[in-house]
Amino acid sequence: MNVLVFASRKGGSGKSTLTAHLAAHAAKSNSPTLLIDADPQGSLTLWHQIRGEENPSIKKGVRGIAEAVKAAKREGYEWVFIDTPPTKSSAIVEAIGSATMVVIPSRPSVFDLAAVQDTIAISREQRKPYAVILNAAPAKRNDAESAVVADARGALSQLRVPVWSGQITNRAELSLALAYGEASNEFDAESAAAEEISNLWKAIERSVKAINGAYKNSRGGRAAA
Numbered sequence: 625m626n627v628l629v630f631a632s633r634k635g636g637s638g639k640s641t642l643t644a645h646l647a648a649h650a651a652k653s654n655s656p657t658l659l660i661d662a663d664p665q666g667s668l669t670l671w672h673q674i675r676g677e678e679n680p681s682i683k684k685g686v687r688g689i690a691e692a693v694k695a696a697k698r699e700g701y702e703w704v705f706i707d708t709p710p711t712k713s714s715a716i717v718e719a720i721g722s723a724t725m726v727v728i729p730s731r732p733s734v735f736d737l738a739a740v741q742d743t744i745a746i747s748r749e750q751r752k753p754y755a756v757i758l759n760a761a762p763a764k765r766n767d768a769e770s771a772v773v774a775d776a777r778g779a780l781s782q783l784r785v786p787v788w789s790g791q792i793t794n795r796a797e798l799s800l801a802l803a804y805g806e807a808s809n810e811f812d813a814e815s816a817a818a819e820e821i822s823n824l825w826k827a828i829e830r831s832v833k834a835i836n837g838a839y840k841n842s843r844g845g846r847a848a849a
């Protein structure tokens with residue numbers, strides 16, 4: 625079982641949006657998928673209610689995240705997606721402690737990038753692999769990234785922070801789809817939004833495979849971040 629934790633102290637960076645879109649992707653391939661909505665705001669729970677489907681299923685108001693993850697393993701889930709609140713709390717530390725990989729969405733702005741430092745520090749302390757995903761980025765022009773995205777990559781690479789090579793562009797369809805209880809590929813399979821989310825999902829699957837491989841090879845050690 626693999627556990628993806630979506631975390632960032634910055635409000636509105638795209639944690640709930642990416643959790644919903646990606647979890648629907650995981651569930652599509654018939655893999656039993658569980659969402660844990662660890663944010664009292666309940667964004668994911670609202671999406672799940674509108675959706676009205678069983679896979680992914682959802683747990684909310686979970687008291688002990690580590691316990692909930694253990695239970696999910698017993699119940700045979702293949703993927704667990706944990707959405708967390710934009711606060712500093714012991715629940716985030718616990719969620720990250722249960723992670724196979726920590727996904728840190730960030731808008732490509734200086735304030736957002738500053739706010740990811742905390743999440744990175746917690747991930748590093750717990751020796752958990754993590755990656756920053758640049759979200760709500762300005763659209764590419766002629767396949768070239770915007771200056772803010774290029775700057776953000778430069779700043780993160782100086783800090784030796786792994787960043788996904790793609791971007792999730794700011795697109796109204798991404799929030800519109802969620803309002804219908806759908807994910808990007810269900811809302812419009814041919815859209816650029818669906819393509820970006822699908823590319824992100826493939827990259828996460830590849831990373832998780834590599835993490836699990838490294839874990840096996842080191843006979844119990846952790847994969848490097």
Ligand SMILES: Nc1ncnc2c1ncn2[C@@H]1O[C@H](COP(=O)(O)OP(=O)(O)OP(=O)(O)O)[C@@H](O)[C@H]1O
Nearest residue numbers: 635636637638639640641710760793794795798799
């Ligand atoms: N790529 C995107 N394109 C367009 N809108 C986006 C994108 N990502 C997020 N949004 C919008 O930005 C807002 C914040 O996103 P979201 O709720 O996913 O962030 P969050 O990190 O979960 O916030 P919080 O910290 O409050 O839980 C939402 O209205 C969402 O629809």
Ligand SMILES: [Mg+2]
Nearest residue numbers: 639640663667
């Ligand atoms: Mg949220």
